[in-house]
Structures are given as structure tokens and as C-alpha cells.
Amino acid sequence: MLNGWSAEYALRITPVVNDQQYLHSSLHWTFPQAYYSILFTARALLLMRGCSVSNDELVARKVASMVVSGLYPQGLNYYLTGTPHDYNAKRLQGGAALFSVLTQTRDKQLKKQGNQVQTNPKTAMRSPRTGEVLDKLGPEHYKALADQTGPTCFFNVLHRLRISSNQPNPDVLTTDELDVRELHACLVELVNRINQVHEAYLAKALGLDNYQTLVAGLPGYLNESFVNERLNTLIPILAK
Incomplete structure (x- = not known):
């Protein structure tokens, strides 16, 4: 989970920079940050469900199976x-x-x-x-x-769209056609929704108290930001 949250944190802070050239260059790592964030949280969830897998394609098949089974909410269950x-x-x-x-x-x-x-x-x-x-x-x-x-499913799409500085993906639109800030915002929201689902299942499996202890032990840049905010939305649901 720590790797997934750290990747999400890196994704979230990118649009804060007020430098257009930097933002356009950031496309080379924005998609990998989004993809690897959900990859690591998915692996953590699968491990909690008794399935230890590290291969991307195997994780993708497991996630797709969970999508088909209805374990993701509307908007992610297609x-x-x-x-x-x-x-x-x-x-x-x-x-x-x-x-x-x-x-x-x-x-x-x-x-x-x-x-x-x-x-x-x-x-x-x-x-x-x-x-x-x-x-x-x-x-x-x-x-x-x-x-x-x-x-x-969505996991396969993010896997395809991930790019790196030395392996540009021809499927991604050129920066001239993109509102880079809007793209970042959409990716942040998508990763937020996916990871929130993974965290909810993980917290339910661990128990709310144990999950709160896990979050409390995170570095400050995580437990004082979006991870703790999402935990606060889970508490009233899991405490029932």
C-alpha cells in the first residue's frame, strides 16, 4: 500500500507546479504514476484476499475478474x-x-x-x-x-496508456491537443476512486482499528493528507 500511496502522492503534487513546460513534460511520468498507484494497491488487496501475484498481466486478470463480479461501484464496473x-x-x-x-x-x-x-x-x-x-x-x-x-476493464486501459520518458506511447494525444491540468485532474480523481475502493475492502478485511493503526504509522505527507481524508469517509461506513 505504501508504494501505491506514494505514487498517488507524486501524481497529486504535479499539477501544483505553476510551470507550463514542466507540466507538459510531466506527461512522461503522469500515466506511470497513475498506473503504478492502482497496481500496488490492487496487489495489496489481492494479497489480503489470499492471492499473491506480482506479474502485471496476472494482476490485470484478477482485477478484471473482480470487476465482472461486481466488486467495483458504478463508474468503475464496466x-x-x-x-x-x-x-x-x-x-x-x-x-x-x-x-x-x-x-x-x-x-x-x-x-x-x-x-x-x-x-x-x-x-x-x-x-x-x-x-x-x-x-x-x-x-x-x-x-x-x-x-x-x-x-x-479500466485497469487494462491505464496499463496501455502508461508512458515513460524513453518509451513514448503513440496512443496518447500530443500535448498540443491536451489541457494538461485537466488531464492531471481527471487522473487524480480516477486514481482516488479506484484506491478508495481498494482501501475500503482492505480496511474491512483488516478491521477498522487495525487499518487506522496502519494509516497512523504512515509518513506525515500521507497520513496528514488524502489517505487520512479517505479513511475519515470510511469510518462511518465500516463502523456500522
């Missing part, structure tokens, strides 16, 4: 299944823009899964007639890839 040209959105209320982001993300997931499968002689799908590895996959092959990939 997901996408299916194959290209036959995608099926569930609980999606974000309109065409969010659907487009989800489909782009799932396209890349299926392409990556297909590459992994087809470049491995042991798993490659082959022609039943010649036994040769298929160069082009059909609907039935994509269905198999979709089953292996699992659902696509």
Missing part, C-alpha cells in the same frame, strides 16, 4: 468482452469515447496475445490441412484468443 467486430460492452455508461478507448485497448490485448500464441511452436494455431502455422486468423481463432485474454 468491461468489454468479445472479438473484433463483435465486442460486447457491459455496464458501460461513458458513451462512445470510453467505448472507443476500451476497443482500442482490447484490440492491442488480442494482438499481443495472438503474437505470443503464434510465435510459440507449442501453442501456435495451425492449418488442419497442412499443419502449417496460420498467417491469418479467423473468427474462431480470435474467439480462442479472447477467452485466453479475459475481459478488458
